[in-house]
Amino acid sequence: MRRFRLLRRFERPRLSRVGRPHMPNLPSPRLPALPRIGRTRLLLFLAMIGPGLITANADNDAGGIATYSIAGARYGYSMLWLLLLITFSLAVTQEMGTRMGVVTGQGLAALIRERFRLKLTLLAMGAMLVANLGTTISEFSGVATSFQLFGASKYYAVPFVAVFIWLLVVRGSYKIAERVFLVFSSFYLAYVVSGIMAHPDWSQALHSTLVPSFQMNAGYILLFIAVIGTTITPWGQFFIQAYVVDKGISIRHYRYTKTEVIMGAIVTDVVAFFIIVACAATIYATGGNIETASDAAQALAPLAGEFASKLFAFGLLNASVLAAGILPLATAYAICEAFGFESGVNRSFREAPIFHGIFSASIIIGAGVALIPNLPLLSIMVLAQDVNGILLPLILIFVMIIVNDRGIMGDYANGRRHNVVAGLTTAGLIVLSLLLVATSLFS
Amino acid sequence: MFFLSKLLGQQVKDSRSQSVGVLDDIVVTIKRKYPSATKLVIKSGRKKTLLPWQLVRNFEESQTMLRLPAGELEAVEPEEGEIFLAGDILDKQIVDTEGHKLIRVNDLQLARANGSLRVVGVDISGGAIMRRLGLSRLAERLSRRVEPHLLDWKAVEPVGAGEASGMKLQVTHDKLALLHPADIADIANELSPEDRVAVVESLEDEVAADTVEEMHPNFQAALLNDMDEKKAATILSNMDPDDAADLLADLPEEKAAALLASMRMKEARDVKQLLRYEEDTAGGIMTTEFVAVPPGMTAGQAIGRLRELEPNAETIYYMYVVDDDGHLAGVFSLRDLLLARRDEKVEDFMEHHLISIHADAKLEEVAQVVAKYNLLALPIIDEENILRGIVTVDDAIDIILPLTWKKRLPKIFG
Numbered sequence: 001m002r003r004f005r006l007l008r009r010f011e012r013p014r015l016s017r018v019g020r021p022h023m024p025n026l027p028s029p030r031l032p033a034l035p036r037i038g039r040t041r042l043l044l045f046l047a048m049i050g051p052g053l054i055t056a057n058a059d060n061d062a063g064g065i066a067t068y069s070i071a072g073a074r075y076g077y078s079m080l081w082l083l084l085l086i087t088f089s090l091a092v093t094q095e096m097g098t099r100m101g102v103v104t105g106q107g108l109a110a111l112i113r114e115r116f117r118l119k120l121t122l123l124a125m126g127a128m129l130v131a132n133l134g135t136t137i138s139e140f141s142g143v144a145t146s147f148q149l150f151g152a153s154k155y156y157a158v159p160f161v162a163v164f165i166w167l168l169v170v171r172g173s174y175k176i177a178e179r180v181f182l183v184f185s186s187f188y189l190a191y192v193v194s195g196i197m198a199h200p201d202w203s204q205a206l207h208s209t210l211v212p213s214f215q216m217n218a219g220y221i222l223l224f225i226a227v228i229g230t231t232i233t234p235w236g237q238f239f240i241q242a243y244v245v246d247k248g249i250s251i252r253h254y255r256y257t258k259t260e261v262i263m264g265a266i267v268t269d270v271v272a273f274f275i276i277v278a279c280a281a282t283i284y285a286t287g288g289n290i291e292t293a294s295d296a297a298q299a300l301a302p303l304a305g306e307f308a309s310k311l312f313a314f315g316l317l318n319a320s321v322l323a324a325g326i327l328p329l330a331t332a333y334a335i336c337e338a339f340g341f342e343s344g345v346n347r348s349f350r351e352a353p354i355f356h357g358i359f360s361a362s363i364i365i366g367a368g369v370a371l372i373p374n375l376p377l378l379s380i381m382v383l384a385q386d387v388n389g390i391l392l393p394l395i396l397i398f399v400m401i402i403v404n405d406r407g408i409m410g411d412y413a414n415g416r417r418h419n420v421v422a423g424l425t426t427a428g429l430i431v432l433s434l435l436l437v438a439t440s441l442f443s
Numbered sequence: 444m445f446f447l448s449k450l451l452g453q454q455v456k457d458s459r460s461q462s463v464g465v466l467d468d469i470v471v472t473i474k475r476k477y478p479s480a481t482k483l484v485i486k487s488g489r490k491k492t493l494l495p496w497q498l499v500r501n502f503e504e505s506q507t508m509l510r511l512p513a514g515e516l517e518a519v520e521p522e523e524g525e526i527f528l529a530g531d532i533l534d535k536q537i538v539d540t541e542g543h544k545l546i547r548v549n550d551l552q553l554a555r556a557n558g559s560l561r562v563v564g565v566d567i568s569g570g571a572i573m574r575r576l577g578l579s580r581l582a583e584r585l586s587r588r589v590e591p592h593l594l595d596w597k598a599v600e601p602v603g604a605g606e607a608s609g610m611k612l613q614v615t616h617d618k619l620a621l622l623h624p625a626d627i628a629d630i631a632n633e634l635s636p637e638d639r640v641a642v643v644e645s646l647e648d649e650v651a652a653d654t655v656e657e658m659h660p661n662f663q664a665a666l667l668n669d670m671d672e673k674k675a676a677t678i679l680s681n682m683d684p685d686d687a688a689d690l691l692a693d694l695p696e697e698k699a700a701a702l703l704a705s706m707r708m709k710e711a712r713d714v715k716q717l718l719r720y721e722e723d724t725a726g727g728i729m730t731t732e733f734v735a736v737p738p739g740m741t742a743g744q745a746i747g748r749l750r751e752l753e754p755n756a757e758t759i760y761y762m763y764v765v766d767d768d769g770h771l772a773g774v775f776s777l778r779d780l781l782l783a784r785r786d787e788k789v790e791d792f793m794e795h796h797l798i799s800i801h802a803d804a805k806l807e808e809v810a811q812v813v814a815k816y817n818l819l820a821l822p823i824i825d826e827e828n829i830l831r832g833i834v835t836v837d838d839a840i841d842i843i844l845p846l847t848w849k850k851r852l853p854k855i856f857g
Contacts, residue, residue: 105635113534113547118575250665251636252695340536340547340567410637 048256050178050247051098052264054326055240056090057185060268061323062142062293063135063381064230065316068272069296071227072279073289075220077201077208079227080276083269084209086231091265092425093396096403096414097237098261101244102254103412108241108395109334111402121338124398127391132235132331134384136366139327141377142320144370145294149313155371162367165325166360170345184322188271190315194300195274197308200281209273218439225436226385231268232429233388234395239330242337251412278304278312291378328362382440389437393430400426445504446566447528447551448575454506455485457513466507467491468529469553470521471562477596480553480560481525483507492518502560528562532601536633537565540618541598543626545633550574552593565599568592602630603638616645624653632659640669643678652681655690664693667702676705684710684731688717716831719802725809726802728842729823729832735763738772738790742783749780758820758835764793771799771822771830799824802831806842813839 060068071079097108104111113121140158147157168177214220240261249257279296282303283289290296293316301309329345332355336343342352349356369375400422406413414422450466457463464487471478480496494509494516501508509516526532528551536545549571552564570592573581600618619627619642627646631639631654643651643666655663655678667675667690679687679702691699691714703711713731720726734752736745749759762780764773773793783792799822800812813821813836820833 103636105633105639110536110547117534118549118572122572122576248632248659248661250661250668252665252668339569339572340549342544 048249048253048260050182050260051240051243051249051257052094052261053185053267054178054181054264054322055094055236055243056261056264056268057188057271057319058239058323058326059090059231059233059236060188060271060319061135062139062316062320063385064272065142065275065319066293066296066381067223067226067230068275069279069293070290071223072276073283073296073299074223075215076280076284077205077277078213078215079224080205080209080273081212082224082227083273083276086228086272087265087269089228089425089429090232090268091262092422093232093237093399093429094240094261094265095258096399096422097241098244098249098257099254099412100399100403100409101241102249102251102257103409105245107245107333107337108238108399109338111408112398113338115402115405115408116398124391124394125335125338127387127394128234128238128334129331131384131387131391132327133362133365134380134387135233135235136324136327136331136362137369138377138381138384139320139324140366140370141375141380142293142316143324145292146297146313146317146320149294149297149316150310158367158371161321161324162363165321165328166363169325169329169359170356181322181325184318185267187318188267188315190311190318191271191274191278194304194308194311194315195278195281197311198278198281198300198304200277205273205277205280222436222439225432225439228429229385229389229392229433229436231272232392234391235327235330235388237395237399238334239326242330242333275315278308324363324366328359328366331362332356332359386437386440389433392433396426396429444563445553445560446571446574447533447553448571449504450553451529453504455483455509456506457509457511457516458500459512460508461513463487463509463513463516464490464492468527469560470496470525470527472522472525473601474524475561477556477561477563478526479556479562482519482521484527492516493521495519496560502555526601536602538600538602538616538619538630539594539598540600540622541594543622543629545602545630546594546599562596564596565594566592567594602634602642616642620646620650624650625657627654628657628659632662636662636665636669639666644670644674648677648681652678656682656686660689660693663690668694668698672701672705676702676707679714680707680710684713684717685728687714689722691718692722721803723806724802725800725804725806725821725823725834726831728806728809728838729802729834730838731832733761733763733820733822733830733833734759735765735830736789738764738766738788738793740789741785742780742787742789742792743785745780745789758833760819761833762789763822763830763833764789765830769829771797771824771828773797774822797822799830801825809834810839810842 100106100108100111106114109121109125112124140162143161144154144158147154168180172180214224244257278300279290283296283299286303288299290299294313297309297312297316300312333343335341335358336352336355341354343355344352345355345359347355369380400414400419402408403422404414404419447469450469452465452467455463455466464485466483467486468484469480470482470484470493472481482493482495483499485492485494498509498511498516499507500510521527532548532551535548537548538544539546546565546567548565549568550566551562552566553560554563555561556563573579598618600616602616602619619630622630627642627650631642634642639662643654646654651674655666658666667678670678679690682690687710691702694702703715706714716731717726717729720729722728734749736748740748745762749762760777761774762777763771764775766772773790773795774797775789775793779792779794783789798812798816798818800809802823802825809821812818813834818836820835821839822830823832823834825831
């Protein structure tokens with residue numbers, strides 16, 4: 001009815017609106033009783049849940065879990081203190097991303113295009129395409145290995161997951177997809193349980209979390225950098241910003257989003273804490289060694305029980321599926337936004353061919369490559385990590401310049417104190433990610 | 444024909460053929476159908492100078508010659524209604540008023556006309572991207588096969604321009620305002636909050652109200668919150684009372700109260716009444732735009748009233764009969780009215796036994812009653828049997844078929 005009336009008014013312009021007819025002197029309802037005005041804060045906050053929690057959890061992807069497992073298995077509890085730094089850095093970078101999204105109503109790629117013009121945008125997008133594709137492959141191989149841990153063939157499992165993700169995003173609705181992703185985020189609790197079941201030495205774990213320690217050897221330093229680099233990613237920056245733009249969060253409600261982003265960072269690192277603890281209490285304590293996350297799951301079985309091992313494997317599967325769903329989306333949105341192609345899963349393939357092309361191709365390539373037998377998986381993951389490592393400094397510098405541009409951000413640009421914190425975080429991350437790239441190139 | 448991307452960075456020489464810098468930007472006045480160049484920005488080292496276009500003696504793709512020697516060039520300031528082509532338009536989003544969407548400008552096409560340089564088209568093709576990357580030949584080979592995507596400037600309209608000169612452009616969005624409000628809303632959804640306010644504020648009250656109604660629900664409250672209060676109140680007054688009530692319910696209490704206070708009296712009263720009811724009750728979804736007549740009215744008078752009021756009532760197929768205190772007394776249909784004699788009083792042919800429902804009733808009940816009695820509209824009453832509003836059958840269908848997906852079609856997940 002509403003739309004119909006609107007159309008009609010359009011054809012026949014300017015009829016003055018007469019409000020309600022013949023309603024003489026109605027007793028006016030009591031005014032203070034307007035229960036719908038000023039609803040509770042809790043409800044508002046609950047409605048804001050999504051961006052921070054989903055993005056931060058997706059950052060703990062297949063590669064992240066492998067890195068944390070190896071950190072725990074090789075160096076015990078000693079790297080736990082890093083998690084405080086990571087939580088902080090993650091919260092700082094993601095907060096800037098959400099703020100840019102809320103204030104400008106545009107994604108990061110669009111802002112980069114407007115601020116840094118075509119050539120730099122092309123460079124950033126090209127690198128992102130390669131990095132995201134590599135990461136997607138590693139997520140699908142995470143799916144493959146975790147299904148193998150449950151005794152299922154990857155040749156059935158991987159295509160199944162690929163189709164599931166494709167259907168969820170293309171055929172599902174925003175609400176359904178968000179809920180599914182939130183449920184996946186909650187499954188990370190599996191790691192908390194398996195960490196507790198490993199019976200760690202809590203006092204030592206707590207001590208290592210609060211008191212920094214360091215070892216001067218190449219292996220330690222490399223892993224140190226990898227642990228930080230695996231959580232803060234370029235695609236995470238693109239995704240969280242696109243997400244808040246889509247969710248239509250207004251600056252008035254921004255403080256709720258900010259809280260949620262900080263919460264997401266904390267939850268993510270609590271999960272990481274339990275992954276490291278599980279491996280430290282078992283594999284490290286008995287002097288074992290692992291190379292991958294599925295090694296870790298298998299090694300857990302005799303030490304912490306079959307259930308703990310299965311939970312660990314389930315966690316890996318969950319993390320891989322979540323990230324494999326998010327990465328292709330983030331890629332397609334960023335590229336279309338940067339170059340002005342039609343985008344959106346609610347548009348048909350014909351309307352938005354490039355968007356759908358990139359999204360579907362990412363899934364097909366990611367799943368397809370992960371199925372190739374005897375694939376040098378480790379090299380692909382290292383390559384993806386390297387491209388991400390090169391891209392991250394570029395993206396963070398872009399973010400810092402944009403978030404300080406008063407022409408774009410207005411009153412919501414970074415303040416001085418904020419800049420000191422964000423600047424130090426960014427500089428630290430840049431140095432670390434370049435170091436990571438350098439070490440992998442020269443080793 | 445020139446492409447802006449090819450012009451930028453070319454040499455600018457003074458009357459003695461000495462280089463004074465490179466062309467950094469072209470300023471145009473958008474007051475014309477095809478904006479004409481009024482100034483140019485020259486960059487020499489890090490220094491940028493704004494010069495009037497009158498100083499240009501000869502304009503070529505490869506270089507620009509000025510009339511005066513370098514020493515006599517006097518810088519000017521940008522004026523109102525002027526935009527910077529590279530700063531405000533290139534790489535930015537612009538409204539394609541024919542395609543009803545936002546597009547990203549990959550390049551601009553300029554042409555000489557009547558002694559001035561004018562913007563004639565917007566290039567949004569991939570070929571333009573190649574051209575700017577220096578791959579012109581490849582772009583040409585491609586463009587022979589792929590249609591160049593050039594849009595006439597007449598069909599586009601900049602939004603949120605003016606950042607480059609530091610002063611926001613106060614444009615009336617003439618071309619945008621001609622679109623259907625639902626299309627304007629789609630475009631506004633994609634803008635930054637600031638530009639969204641600017642666009643909606645520039646629209647006529649009625650169009651603005653329809654646009655806000657069609658916008659993404661999450662943006663509506665924020666938009667009105669950021670807007671000039673008087674304009675916001677006017678827009679609210681022009682909206683459907685039920686939509687206005689939904690919107691006000693999303694605003695902070697003080698702001699909602701302030702807006703209610705500055706709304707037109709009658710509309711404010713309607714909206715306040717609707718705000719009493721929870722969203723998931725009959726009162727929360729009813730509309731107050733219905734036709735009601737006193738019992739003593741004749742059929743002829745009732746038809747007259749209908750002619751007078753029809754444009755705004757949600758439905759005219761049922762007319763309600765209320766006494767002077769607003770108590771619901773009866774109902775008659777359009778058919779009853781047409782078949783009645785002109786001088787017959789409505790109380791003589793109206794239906795006394797009518798189906799109505801209390802404003803606090805749950806939505807499922809409303810749907811059930813509408814379905815059971817095959818009603819086109821169901822009157823909603825309060826404790827004292829005062830008619831407060833109606834729920835039309837289409838709203839009742841929306842109860843059963845969840846409506847949310849219709850309005851909320853955000854990009855990222857579908």
